[in-house]
Amino acid sequence: MDAFTAGLMQRIEATETDLSRARESGDDFLVEVEQAELDDLRRLAAEHGVQLTAATA
Known part of the structure; x- marks a missing residue:
């Protein structure tokens, strides 16, 4: 997981x-x-192709 994805998931x-x-x-x-x-x-996640887990979707 790259820094962008990790940061986005943390913010979510x-x-x-x-x-x-x-x-x-x-x-x-x-x-x-x-x-x-x-x-x-x-x-933002969807625009960048970040897959969200069921908990964050």
């Missing part, structure tokens, strides 16, 4: 964690922000 995992925390805390605005970030990261 961190964003998923942040999204879960935002949902648990009931912060609707932060949920929207984190979901948008996650969508962007997944789009």
